[in-house]
Amino acid sequence: xxxxxxxxxxxxxxxxxxxxxxxxxxxxxxxxxxxxxxxxxxxxxxxxxxxxxxxxxxxxxxxxxxxxxxxxxxxxxxxxxxxxxxxxxxxxxxxxxxxxxxxxxxxxxxxxxxx
Amino acid sequence: xxxxxxxxxxxxxxxxxxxxxxxxxxxxxxxxxxxxxxxxxxxxxxxxxxxxxxxxxxxxxxxxxxxxxxxxxxxxxxxxxxxxxxxxxxxxxxxxxxxxxxxxxxxxxxxxxxxx
Numbered sequence: 001x002x003x004x005x006x007x008x009x010x011x012x013x014x015x016x017x018x019x020x021x022x023x024x025x026x027x028x029x030x031x032x033x034x035x036x037x038x039x040x041x042x043x044x045x046x047x048x049x050x051x052x053x054x055x056x057x058x059x060x061x062x063x064x065x066x067x068x069x070x071x072x073x074x075x076x077x078x079x080x081x082x083x084x085x086x087x088x089x090x091x092x093x094x095x096x097x098x099x100x101x102x103x104x105x106x107x108x109x110x111x112x113x114x115x
Numbered sequence: 116x117x118x119x120x121x122x123x124x125x126x127x128x129x130x131x132x133x134x135x136x137x138x139x140x141x142x143x144x145x146x147x148x149x150x151x152x153x154x155x156x157x158x159x160x161x162x163x164x165x166x167x168x169x170x171x172x173x174x175x176x177x178x179x180x181x182x183x184x185x186x187x188x189x190x191x192x193x194x195x196x197x198x199x200x201x202x203x204x205x206x207x208x209x210x211x212x213x214x215x216x217x218x219x220x221x222x223x224x225x226x227x228x229x230x231x
Binding site for chain 2 (some may be wrong): 030032034036041042043044045046049053090092095096098099100102103105106107108
């Protein structure tokens with residue numbers, strides 16, 4: 001079955017430090033991959049997506065993600081974290097081919113930023 | 116800025132009440148979704164509508180009743196809820212075409228529901 005694993009439930013980084021959030025997926029066909037961010041009390045905002053082509057994808061707010069087919073991974077990175085990046089981050093894989101297209105989400109990684 | 120709005124943002128209801136959640140998308144999308152987000156649980160897809168037709172009902176109890184009168188509006192009618200139904204209910208929309216690759220979804224801010 002299709003699935004997304006985010007192995008880190010909670011991560012704390014210092015402001016200005018680099019960040020990498022891990023995401024592994026299991027999907028039999030060509031994966032379409034997404035990262036979303038959710039601030040407290042808000043909905044999910046799309047950070048970036050991978051459909052095909054260049055495996056390094058640039059997103060909003062200075063985030064990027066790299067698709068590695070051999071590792072079934074789509075890790076999210078940011079070179080220098082800002083306090084406003086504190087939020088919960090969700091990785092998702094798009095499921096298609098059936099009666100409905102849908103997104104399969106991971107359980108999320110909660111990011112805390114220390115001053 | 117999100118093109119998906121949800122009302123109300125907060126709702127407290129008793130177990131015998133009937134209430135409705137409303138979602139409206141201003142993005143010209145054809146697909147709309149209801150999700151339930153509970154603490155420490157993955158996001159749960161509840162219903163999917165595509166061109167006003169329901170294409171997914173993810174084994175949701177009948178006390179949740181969706182309605183999609185057109186591609187821009189989605190409702191979730193609630194009745195006889197249980198305390199475990201307390202959660203954040205998120206609406207999303209996408210420009211989706213079944214049989215083609217899945218498009219990204221755009222989410223509303225959610226309705227925080229508390230059942231007492």
